Amino acid sequence: MTQANESITSDSQLRFDGRVAIVTGAGRGIGRDHALLLASRGAAVMVNDLGGGAFGGGASREPAEQVVAEIRDAGGTASLNFADVSSEAATSELVAQTFKEFGRVDIVVNNAGIGRFQPFDSMSLEEFELMLKVHTVGTFLVTRAAWPHMVEQGFGRIIMTSSNGMVGLPHLSHYSAAKAGVYGFMKSLSIEGSRHGINVNALWPNATTPLSTTMNAETEAIPPELSVIDPASTPTDLDGSPHHISPVVAWLAHESCEVTGEVFHAGYGGVTRVFMxxxxxxxxxxxxxxxxxxxxxxxxxxxxxxxxxxxxxxxxxxxxxxxxxxx
Incomplete structure (x- = not known):
């Protein structure tokens, strides 16, 4: 479970012993690596995943169950939850379950998401609203449910998943709008959280995941004239494994990290601050x-x-x- 390229000794590791984290969309891809890394450093992790498809719809307990089993087999502490993050009742239950089982909520990593390319001229209101419901409203609901607990304890770390898609990508106007909404939500909430010891930041992740693979397969439908870059100019030999992203999330979730209100673009072994x-x-x-x-x-x-x-x-x-x- 611990990443093979870690060279820090256990005496100097940044630990999360006694901390409790909720990671949504933790059954696969990036969320899975977030959960595994936090657990490997001592956090008790509530692994949330509906187990649906990349485009939304469907459900399966298996992805979350596998991650929880992997954490426990490695000696970590984890529990599982299958809440749909777009449901107010389900997200309230997610946080209530976490508090009941672990006694507190310190960290929320809003990672759950879906994606699908769709030209604007054939996009339905239902398709547009679905993106907002999962990404923006889902982030709001999970965060709102956890917020009172963090305020009461005077500590919290919230990481939201925005995307470089918010600055524009053809056939993804619904996704871009949803991720831009996450960005604005994060910026405002970081100000409100500062007086409560709650830090709020966001991530632009780049990795090869089941979602990105499914979405990338659809990019062939985008007319070449809408592409703003030459594909030949993009390196193809970089490692897109999700584990290159999770250390950034873990640092932002750590009690010694004082950063709030920022966005970080991470992937392929690199990380940079993004600012307006x-x-x-x-x-x-x-x-x-x-x-x-x-x-x-x-x-x-x-x-x-x-x-x-x-x-x-x-x-x-x-x-x-x-x-x-x-x-």
Whole structure:
């Protein structure tokens, strides 16, 4: 269960002894590795997985049961839950079961998700709403159920799964919208959680998983003219195993990690911080359509940029830049 490439000795390992984690979508792929790593470092893990298909629908107890068995066989502590994260009643029961069996909830890793390519011109409302229901509403429901316990104990670590898909991918507008919603939810909740000792962050994971494999098989249906990159420019010899992502999640879940309100892009053995920024400001006391057009190149410059960690900070920085220019 412990990853083979770990070289840190047990005396210096970052441990989770006494901590309790809920990992949704933990029966397969990335979620499975999250659960195994946290358990291998001492956390008691509630392994949640409906066991449905990549596109939603269906259910199977087997994936979650296998992960729990693997954790227990390695000497770890785990229990299983088959809640549908898009159900309010089921997510409340998920957290209640965790609290009943382990006495607390310290860590929530919102990982459950589905995906399917669908051109916008043939996308139904039902298909759009399903993505929001699983990714965005599901993340909200699990987090909301765990939140009061974290507030009461003055500690919590919440990791949400967004996606680089939120910045645009053809035939995935419903998925992109759902993942962008997760991003905005995380940013706002991180501010609210700061006074309670609750850190909230998000992940953009890249890995070869059952979901990504199923979705990638559908990319052949995307017209070449909609591709924004040359496939030949992408390395093909990197290891896309999910275990390259889980150490980032585990660090964000650790009590010694003080980071909150951030997004990290991880996969293939690398990790980078992702942040939203605003470029240089053009200001005029008499802003007209023509002035915007004439200064369009200035408005679109990317350097120097200012990070926009929150709505209030971004608005303040814009106002400061305007005031400076108009003096």
């Amino acid at each position: 920024a605003q470029g240089p400001c053009f200001a005029s006391s008499d802003l007209t359509i023509e002035a915007v057009a004439d200064h369009w190149a200035d408005i679109n410059r990317e350097q120097p940029f200012t990070a926009a960690p929150s709505t209030l900070v971004a608005a303040r920085d814009l106002q400061l830049a305007i005031a400076t220019q108009l003096k």
